[in-house]
Amino acid sequence: MAAEQDPEARAAARPLLTDLYQATMALGYWRAGRARDAAEFELFFRRCPFGGAFALAAGLRDCVRFLRAFRLRDADVQFLASVLPPDTDPAFFEHLRALDCSEVTVPLLQVSGPLLVVQLLETPLLCLVSYASLVATNAARLRLIAGPEKRLLEMGLRRAQGPDGGLTASTYSYLGGFDSSSNVLAGQLRGVPVAGTLAHSFVTSFSGSEVPPDPMLAPAAGEGPGVDLAAKAQVWLEQVCAHLGLGVQEPHPGERAAFVAYALAFPRAFQGLLDTYSVWRSGLPNFLAVALALGELGYRAVGVRLDSGDLLQQAQEIRKVFRAAAAQFQVPWLESVLIVVSNNIDEEALARLAQEGSEVNVIGIGTSVVTCPQQPSLGGVYKLVAVGGQPRMKLTEDPEKQTLPGSKAAFRLLGSDGSPLMDMLQLAEEPVPQAGQELRVWPPGAQEPCTVRPAQVEPLLRLCLQQGQLCEPLPSLAESRALAQLSLSRLSPEHRRLRSPAQYQVVLSERLQALVNSLCAGQSP
Numbered sequence: 001m002a003a004e005q006d007p008e009a010r011a012a013a014r015p016l017l018t019d020l021y022q023a024t025m026a027l028g029y030w031r032a033g034r035a036r037d038a039a040e041f042e043l044f045f046r047r048c049p050f051g052g053a054f055a056l057a058a059g060l061r062d063c064v065r066f067l068r069a070f071r072l073r074d075a076d077v078q079f080l081a082s083v084l085p086p087d088t089d090p091a092f093f094e095h096l097r098a099l100d101c102s103e104v105t106v107p108l109l110q111v112s113g114p115l116l117v118v119q120l121l122e123t124p125l126l127c128l129v130s131y132a133s134l135v136a137t138n139a140a141r142l143r144l145i146a147g148p149e150k151r152l153l154e155m156g157l158r159r160a161q162g163p164d165g166g167l168t169a170s171t172y173s174y175l176g177g178f179d180s181s182s183n184v185l186a187g188q189l190r191g192v193p194v195a196g197t198l199a200h201s202f203v204t205s206f207s208g209s210e211v212p213p214d215p216m217l218a219p220a221a222g223e224g225p226g227v228d229l230a231a232k233a234q235v236w237l238e239q240v241c242a243h244l245g246l247g248v249q250e251p252h253p254g255e256r257a258a259f260v261a262y263a264l265a266f267p268r269a270f271q272g273l274l275d276t277y278s279v280w281r282s283g284l285p286n287f288l289a290v291a292l293a294l295g296e297l298g299y300r301a302v303g304v305r306l307d308s309g310d311l312l313q314q315a316q317e318i319r320k321v322f323r324a325a326a327a328q329f330q331v332p333w334l335e336s337v338l339i340v341v342s343n344n345i346d347e348e349a350l351a352r353l354a355q356e357g358s359e360v361n362v363i364g365i366g367t368s369v370v371t372c373p374q375q376p377s378l379g380g381v382y383k384l385v386a387v388g389g390q391p392r393m394k395l396t397e398d399p400e401k402q403t404l405p406g407s408k409a410a411f412r413l414l415g416s417d418g419s420p421l422m423d424m425l426q427l428a429e430e431p432v433p434q435a436g437q438e439l440r441v442w443p444p445g446a447q448e449p450c451t452v453r454p455a456q457v458e459p460l461l462r463l464c465l466q467q468g469q470l471c472e473p474l475p476s477l478a479e480s481r482a483l484a485q486l487s488l489s490r491l492s493p494e495h496r497r498l499r500s501p502a503q504y505q506v507v508l509s510e511r512l513q514a515l516v517n518s519l520c521a522g523q524s525p
Contacts, residue, residue: 014078019124023080026116030092035116039432040386040407043109043125046400049137049375053495055138056484058172059132061474063109063125064465067101070121080360102468109459110117110408115387122382131165132172132378137178138372140488141498142365145347146354151362153195155182156370167371175481178369191477197305197340198262203276206261208253217267220298221335229293230260236296237289243328244285244321252277256286259378263290263301271303271340279306279314287327295331303338303362311341312353312360319359338362346373347498393500393519400447404512410461413439413454419492421454426509433457441507449510 029035048055072080077093095116104113104121109129111118139154147154155175160166170186180195181187187194216226233256241248255276263270270291274283284304291301306314318339326334341353342364353360367373383403384392391405407428413421423440424433433439436455439448463471473485488496508516 004193012351013062013128015070015072015120016079017127018120020083022120022123023084025119026096027084027088027092029116030095030121031089035095035114037115037388038112039115039118039167039384039388040110040112041118041122041382042385042404042408043111043380043382045127045130045133045378045380047379049134049372049378050141050143050498051374052137053497054137054140054488054491055128055378056136056176056487057109057133058136058175058480059129061477061480062128062132064474066107066124067104067121067465068470070099070101072096072099077087095207100468101465104465104468105463106465111382112386112407121203125396126380126382130378131168132381134372134375134378135169135370136172136176136484138374139173139178139369140484142347142350142369143177143485144315144488144496145350145498146168146363147197150354150360151180152178153180153340153342153362153364154178154366154369155184155196155364156366156368157181157183159367160370162385166370171477173369175339175477175484177481177485178365182364197271197303198273200256200273200276200307202262203255203258204274206254207338208257210257212261212264215264217264217294219299220267226327227293227297229264229290230257232293232296233289235284236292239329240285240288240292240325243325246281246285248519249290250281251285252282256289258380259286259290263294267294267297267299270299271300271305271338272301273305273307274318275306275308279309279318284318284321288321291334291337292325292329292331295333301337303340305340305342305364307341307343310356311343311349311426312358315339315341315353315359323330340364342366344368372459391515391519393516395520402516402520404508405515406512409459412458412460413452414456414458416455418456419490420495421452422505422507424507424509425512427515430509430511432459442510442513443505443507449513450507451512452507 045055077096078098081088081093099117101117104111104117111121111125143152154170156169159168160169166183167186169191170181170183170192174181174192180193182194182196183192184194186192212230213229215230217229218226237251238248259272272287274287278285278303287304294301304318317444322337323335326332338361339359340362341360344367345353345363345365346368350363353363383394385403385405386392386407393405394403396399396402404425408425409428411424411433413424417422438451438453440451442449464472
């Protein structure tokens with residue numbers, strides 16, 4: 001297939017990234033002569049994660065890449081032969097070697113095609129969608145807490161559950177509303193904006209006795225002789241310490257040498273990590289000395305970072321120092337230097353940092369976004385809803401685990417202000433609902449229908465893949481991010497709440513509810 005030329009296709013998932021029972025069922029279908037029966041599955045989750053009222057669906061691009069590249073290679077088939085019964089008919093393995101997804105159709109996210117093939121797709125598709133959607137939703141919640149003005153940096157790669165989890169988290173935290181990631185591979189493979197500066201190890205590696213091989217820095221305008229930046233920073237340090245009421249020996253010389261080294265490498269993007277030794281007696285005066293030395297050459301420092309202590313209070317006090325120093329040394333740009341914070345920031349800490357009047361500009365979040373500690377799994381499922389055009393339904397002892405039978409269409413019903421009212425599922429053959437039409441719908445578990453008259457109706461299912469080919473170009477990650485943020489902006493205040501007893505409502509059409517009732521009663525559809 002054409003997807004063999006996609007370098008990310010097999011990286012998304014491999015056919016054997018699956019559960020063994022998919023292979024045992026495949027053998028059962030083949031032995032029963034049902035491998036090519038037309039079947040339809042649906043991938044969904046039962047409750048919105050984190051106790052909230054919304055979720056972002058993510059992972060479609062990875063699913064499509066996987067499907068277009070799906071083919072069992074010789075090594076894959078040989079391994080399956082080693083774990084299936086030794087007397088398995090060799091013709092079954094030849095059938096597996098010939099499989100691809102050219103007959104699979106994917107609207108997001110219904111999957112239809114030959115029964116054996118679409119059964120094999122269950123586990124990898126759930127793997128690709130569930131974590132991506134969980135992380136995107138988690139990131140969206142953090143974005144809602146932070147508000148539109150604060151910049152969010154995802155920096156959780158070292159805390160992620162392995163390399164694949166790290167790449168997925170970086171990708172889909174960006175889709176959920178983060179501005180950038182520290183993950184370089186996410187930038188290379190997925191186009192996520194990357195950002196990062198320096199760690200405490202860089203600062204502590206300097207003692208102050210180091211001499212840069214080339215200490216000279218040319219003016220930003222490119223005209224005039226170079227200046228010894230370390231010597232210039234030392235001159236400024238005396239003025240800064242006098243302004244702050246510090247002794248010139250108090251700031252750590254190794255820290256200052258580290259700042260000078262970083263400024264020589266990044267004169268147009270200099271940032272200082274302030275808390276390696278002491279924010280007030282060392283980090284801040286050393287940063288100001290180097291920043292003012294750069295400023296004299298026409299450069300502007302871009303930020304400082306705090307990684308410990310009371311981040312909100314320190315940011316307030318640092319901003320006061322910046323304003324006073326800007327006035328004292330007549331450098332107005334110093335007032336607006338970015339203040340970046342990090343250090344195990346969760347939803348509660350983020351809400352404090354994002355409150356009105358906070359001087360924090362950029363917030364780095366790692367563990368709380370990539371590990372989703374409040375809910376480690378989305379709980380996605382993949383259920384058979386039709387075979388040979390006939391509806392199938394799982395009844396089960398647990399009503400919440402019952403499935404909805406039949407091939408379906410899905411629509412979002414919107415109010416006059418454009419905000420979503422509810423989503424409606426109906427059988428695929430039913431007429432498309434119209435704006436302004438009064439609809440009788442059944443909320444889950446209701447004993448009686450209710451009526452709704454939507455001002456707008458949006459179809460939710462779009463055909464993505466048919467006969468192995470894309471039906472339309474998939475949006476880029478940046479475009480998907482913009483669409484996700486637009487969808488979030490349209491949610492009602494109730495549905496935007498982080499803890500909401502009211503889940504976003506999905507209702508059934510009368511015909512779909514009637515089909516459910518008949519199958520529950522043991523009647524044929």
